[in-house]
Amino acid sequence: MAARYGLQMDMRTAVALVRFGLGRRASEPLPADPDAWLAGQLDGPDAALSRLATGSAGGLAALRADRREKRADGQPQRVRELFRTEAAAAGAWLIETPAPFRERLVWFWANHFTISLRRTPLHALAFAYVNEAIRPHVTGRFADMLLAVARHPAMLLYLDNAVSIGPHSPAGRLTGRGLNENFARECLELHTIGRDAGYSQADVTEFAALLTGWSIDRAEGRFAFFPRRHEPGTRVILGRRYAAGEDGGIAALRWLGTHPATYRRIAAQLARHFIADSPPPDAVARIAAVLHDTGGDLGAASRALLRLPAAWQTMRKLRTPFDYAVAALRALDLPAETRPFLPGVTRRLGQPWLTAPLPDGWVDTAAAWGDGELLLRRADWSIAVAARAGTRDPIATAEAALGPLLGAGTAQALRRAASRREALALLLASPEFFGR
Amino acid sequence: MRLTRRAALLGLGCAMARGHASLALAAAPTERRFVVVLLRGGLDGLAVVVPQGDRDLARWRAPLVPEGLLDLGGFYGLHPALAGLHHLYAAGEALAVQAVAGPDRSRSHFAAQDSLELGAGGHVIADGWLNRAAAELHAPALALGAGVPLLLRGPARVDSFLPEGAHHPPPDYYTAVLALHRDDGAAGAAMARALRERGFTEAALAGTELPHDRDAFPTLAEAAGKLLAAPDGPRIAALELGGWDTHVRQVPRLATALATLDRGLMALREALDPVWRRTAVLVVTEFGRTVRANGAAGSDHGTASIAFVLGGSIDGGRVAGTWPGLAPARLFENRDLQPTSDVRALAKGLLAAHLGLGPTALARVFPDSTSAPPMQRLLRT
Numbered sequence: 001m002a003a004r005y006g007l008q009m010d011m012r013t014a015v016a017l018v019r020f021g022l023g024r025r026a027s028e029p030l031p032a033d034p035d036a037w038l039a040g041q042l043d044g045p046d047a048a049l050s051r052l053a054t055g056s057a058g059g060l061a062a063l064r065a066d067r068r069e070k071r072a073d074g075q076p077q078r079v080r081e082l083f084r085t086e087a088a089a090a091g092a093w094l095i096e097t098p099a100p101f102r103e104r105l106v107w108f109w110a111n112h113f114t115i116s117l118r119r120t121p122l123h124a125l126a127f128a129y130v131n132e133a134i135r136p137h138v139t140g141r142f143a144d145m146l147l148a149v150a151r152h153p154a155m156l157l158y159l160d161n162a163v164s165i166g167p168h169s170p171a172g173r174l175t176g177r178g179l180n181e182n183f184a185r186e187c188l189e190l191h192t193i194g195r196d197a198g199y200s201q202a203d204v205t206e207f208a209a210l211l212t213g214w215s216i217d218r219a220e221g222r223f224a225f226f227p228r229r230h231e232p233g234t235r236v237i238l239g240r241r242y243a244a245g246e247d248g249g250i251a252a253l254r255w256l257g258t259h260p261a262t263y264r265r266i267a268a269q270l271a272r273h274f275i276a277d278s279p280p281p282d283a284v285a286r287i288a289a290v291l292h293d294t295g296g297d298l299g300a301a302s303r304a305l306l307r308l309p310a311a312w313q314t315m316r317k318l319r320t321p322f323d324y325a326v327a328a329l330r331a332l333d334l335p336a337e338t339r340p341f342l343p344g345v346t347r348r349l350g351q352p353w354l355t356a357p358l359p360d361g362w363v364d365t366a367a368a369w370g371d372g373e374l375l376l377r378r379a380d381w382s383i384a385v386a387a388r389a390g391t392r393d394p395i396a397t398a399e400a401a402l403g404p405l406l407g408a409g410t411a412q413a414l415r416r417a418a419s420r421r422e423a424l425a426l427l428l429a430s431p432e433f434f435g436r
Numbered sequence: 437m438r439l440t441r442r443a444a445l446l447g448l449g450c451a452m453a454r455g456h457a458s459l460a461l462a463a464a465p466t467e468r469r470f471v472v473v474l475l476r477g478g479l480d481g482l483a484v485v486v487p488q489g490d491r492d493l494a495r496w497r498a499p500l501v502p503e504g505l506l507d508l509g510g511f512y513g514l515h516p517a518l519a520g521l522h523h524l525y526a527a528g529e530a531l532a533v534q535a536v537a538g539p540d541r542s543r544s545h546f547a548a549q550d551s552l553e554l555g556a557g558g559h560v561i562a563d564g565w566l567n568r569a570a571a572e573l574h575a576p577a578l579a580l581g582a583g584v585p586l587l588l589r590g591p592a593r594v595d596s597f598l599p600e601g602a603h604h605p606p607p608d609y610y611t612a613v614l615a616l617h618r619d620d621g622a623a624g625a626a627m628a629r630a631l632r633e634r635g636f637t638e639a640a641l642a643g644t645e646l647p648h649d650r651d652a653f654p655t656l657a658e659a660a661g662k663l664l665a666a667p668d669g670p671r672i673a674a675l676e677l678g679g680w681d682t683h684v685r686q687v688p689r690l691a692t693a694l695a696t697l698d699r700g701l702m703a704l705r706e707a708l709d710p711v712w713r714r715t716a717v718l719v720v721t722e723f724g725r726t727v728r729a730n731g732a733a734g735s736d737h738g739t740a741s742i743a744f745v746l747g748g749s750i751d752g753g754r755v756a757g758t759w760p761g762l763a764p765a766r767l768f769e770n771r772d773l774q775p776t777s778d779v780r781a782l783a784k785g786l787l788a789a790h791l792g793l794g795p796t797a798l799a800r801v802f803p804d805s806t807s808a809p810p811m812q813r814l815l816r817t
Binding site: 318366370371372373375376379380383384387388390391393394409410413417418419420421422423425426429430431434 | 476477478545546549550581582583585586589603605606608609610612613615616617619620622623625626627628629630631633634678680681
């Protein structure tokens with residue numbers, strides 16, 4: 001795609017970079033055609049997949065080795081190093097990616113299907129999860145992503161399906177263990193149709209029984225279906241009958257993943273994330289209709305989002321701390337060796353990366369992140385990180401990052417600041433930078 | 437020994453340390469210590485070492501002259517917030533240098549700080565002069581604070597260290613952040629509430645009083661002193677303090693900022709006590725301020741200012757440099773104190789007399805500075 005250097009950034013380009021992207025990276029060329037630039041990012045496979053070489057098999061092996069060799073000080077060394085390496089690589093990709101809109105979608109879906117490092121073994125699997133279960137399906141079908149999530153070792157551990165055993169299965173009768181309905185409930189409530197769809201506790205229990213035996217082959221380090229743990233008998237979920245066996249679970253997930261209620265919920269979430277905390281109902285309806293008409297094609301839904309006029313009205317969202325940190329680091333465009341470690345930054349700003357408190361993930365509205373102390377932490381961090389930026393020209397940095405979104409008041413404050421560091425910090429602590 | 441461990445052994449909590457290599461050398465190349473304190477924002481030297489004997493002083497800036505000046509020998513009086521410094525001056529261990537400026541004349545914070553730190557005007561060089569000095573001396577160097585200032589950037593390895601409790605944003609930073617959000621109701625109001633919870637007064641929030649973390653800079657200075665005093669510690673260090681850009685209500689703001697500076701310098705001196713005779717501390721700012729008070733009880737960006745040198749062997753107890761006078765014809769461009777000393781000459785004088793750098797090394801540290809020969813008589817002989 002033709003790139004423009006040294007040209008004025010027009011408003012549509014600025015909105016494309018800030019609202020749909022990750023914020024402009026100082027060294028990033030301006031797209032010649034912002035609409036084509038955004039849509040083009042949805043073509044082909046995710047380029048990160050060839051760069052971020054991670055795998056849940058390796059993660060599980062590291063976890064096993066740490067447990068085997070657990071020393072007196074209890075330091076899980078392998079997993080720690082694996083996590084540091086992978087977090088650094090994923091953090092670098094967030095800054096260097098040529099497809100920031102697509103990357104936004106990756107982390108949007110990773111949050112929809114959240115896992116959390118509060119379950120500490122997931123340090124071994126978190127980035128593998130994003131790369132294996134989320135990235136391949138960001139422009140594919142929602143039901144395929146759902147299935148990949150349900151089968152991924154990270155989700156199987158996070159929501160306990162790995163240890164859910166049919167009480168009447170051979171393994172259940174032998175051990176006396178039984179169902180764990182954690183994943184089944186959250187799948188219905190959070191991942192797919194939602195509570196308004198009117199399922200009952202019986203539906204949750206039946207769904208959990210249907211998914212027994214979906215677990216992890218620890219030797220191979222990947223998903224496996226264990227028939228000996230699977231609850232025998234036909235299951236009824238929301239009036240639909242599913243035969244016992246792995247295929248029954250797949251069929252149920254596909255039905256949930258293509259349900260109109262699911263489409264409405266994910267359409268509303270997409271619109272809330274990209275457009276406004278209270279998105280216009282017709283925008284939500286449009287995205288839901290596209291999902292319905294395309295069999296849940298997330299690429300088509302993302303393209304539909306880009307065509308909504310409401311999505312181009314500027315500065316209506318408060319950036320989450322994660323989006324804020326990434327945008328700030330892209331604007332500063334520090335050399336790799338002086339970039340701060342992204343998990344540390346997001347923790348400091350109040351939204352530790354991949355560490356949502358609950359399975360519903362992080363909320364991304366101003367009500368969740370507009371607290372004064374949380375906003376002050378952005379200002380605290382700004383003045384600290386600006387010390388790493390050396391002699392970068394603050395005005396040029398502001399104009400490169402924000403273009404026409406930079407307000408006259410902020411520009412004047414930057415010119416008047418008592419040092420480059422303070423000027424750069426004020427840029428990062430400005431209203432223009434807090435929002436998108 | 438790694439810096440973080442060394443800091444831990446010295447009882448300093450460590451918030452950040454950068455780098456991997458060892459700081460300590462088997463045999464340190466010099467026993468001399470050299471500290472540069474950067475005052476960012478443009479210190480009004482005329483309000484610090486006040487030329488009370490100059491008959492033109494009152495006509496330009498009567499509202500900016502503080503009360504209760506401490507005597508510096510008749511012609512000059514020292515700002516009363518600098519009692520500790522005055523004590524050192526009386527002991528002959530503090531030297532003031534009047535009418536100092538770097539080569540830059542832009543009155544721009546950014547350009548003047550760059551010039552002060554690079555040690556050169558224009559774009560002749562990309563690294564800080566203190567880094568080049570450290571390289572000439574093979575002396576381990578340390579930046580106290582969050583990150584390495586331009587002054588210490590360059591090919592020689594420099595660590596940075598920020599002790600716990602020493603994070604100190606420029607004092608008017610949060611007021612400036614609030615001002616940016618003035619028209620953005622929700623976020624601005626929420627941050628103002630949070631700042632009140634952090635102990636900011638209403639006057640500080642309104643920008644009429646300078647909020648000050650009284651302990652952060654002294655904590656930083658004390659940590660610097662402890663690290664430098666250690667036999668295998670760094671020999672060269674830089675730290676900085678902001679809050680000098682006093683466009684409005686200068687008298688109360690400057691009093692607060694100078695009190696913090698004074699406490700920090702005394703903490704540094706105290707921690708450096710075992711090596712104080714082998715120490716020189718250079719305190720500099722990027723420019724002075726207008727001779728005339730402005731319309732907001734403050735002063736605007738100017739040219740020449742004051743510099744200080746402290747240390748156990750410094751030939752102190754006097755105000756050095758040439759006093760240019762405040763008569764109208766003597767002002768630089770009819771507004772600023774006329775520079776009569778080049779800050780590079782002062783730095784070169786210290787590098788020569790205190791750290792033993794010869795003329796060729798000095799020329800490498802400060803290229804294109806033949807117009808600024810090393811200042812003489814900085815150390816007692």
